């Protein structure tokens with residue numbers, strides 16, 4: 643029998659699945675003039691709404707496979723058995739990190755501390771299903787859109803819908819960064835985030851890589867005066883990088899975070915945000931500083 647021809651195009655269909663991975667749903671965006679919708683070209687990136695860990699990547703890195711994150715435990719009973727190892731459970735039960743810093747993340751849904759047994763995976767489900775108090779899927783569809791910024795360097799960005807009738811108040815929870823949880827150190831790309839997320843084990847920090855799969859937050863560009871701040875927080879048992887409005891967001895505003903001092907120089911790039919004329923290094927006097935001040939204010943106002 644002749645060998646089967648590998649054909650990537652017919653293996654992946656819209657609405658189907660890529661291997662055992664998440665659902666294949668390419669991102670769509672408005673063009674710059676907002677006259678046409680386009681599927682983001684060249685995007686191998688799939689839309690997902692929770693973390694995904696590919697066992698093959700963990701195997702390749704010689705690491706034991708720990709969490710099965712694509713399907714979060716649905717019940718507390720399941721939570722106790724298959725999905726979370728004893729070690730990770732212990733880490734979660736003891737809300738102190740290796741440096742002795744007390745975690746003080748509170749759950750979005752129930753407002754409880756992560757070590758409170760009453761805060762469970764149902765909280766995470768609520769947020770994603772559009773239930774509960776936040777309904778993130780609905781929120782994005784209603785208020786935000788991905789649109790081309792009109793410049794090749796910045797590519798696509800996230801904007802408050804131009805036809806929105808309301809403003810998004812300062813302090814609003816906007817969403818959180820999801821992607822593939824990969825064993826660190828990961829092959830560098832433009833979409834890596836390196837917090838402690840979800841479960842922690844050994845001394846390795848899992849990295850959230852939104853290069854191949856992620857949600858709309860991966861399209862947020864960087865600004866030296868960001869209107870979106872981030873904080874590590876907790877939804878049920880899952881630790882997340884959550885985004886908040888630093889200021890009131892109005893129709894047409896682009897949502898921007900600050901990528902940090904090292905991002906642009908680290909990638910051999912320059913920032914071209916609207917805050918400063920022409921390409922610039924955010925660490926030059928005033929730029930990175932302003933972003934940090936704004937970030938501090940945002941974090942301060944949450945505690």
Ligand SMILES: C[S@@+](CC[C@H](N)C(=O)[O-])C[C@H]1O[C@@H](n2cnc3c(N)ncnc32)[C@H](O)[C@@H]1O
Nearest residue numbers: 795796797798832860861862863864913914915
């Ligand atoms: C996380 S992605 C953001 C989404 C991206 N614009 C896209 O179309 O996929 C990061 C990349 O966006 C571009 N970018 C984001 N903010 C920028 C800025 N202030 N100046 C220049 N390029 C920026 C850079 O190419 C960067 O590597």
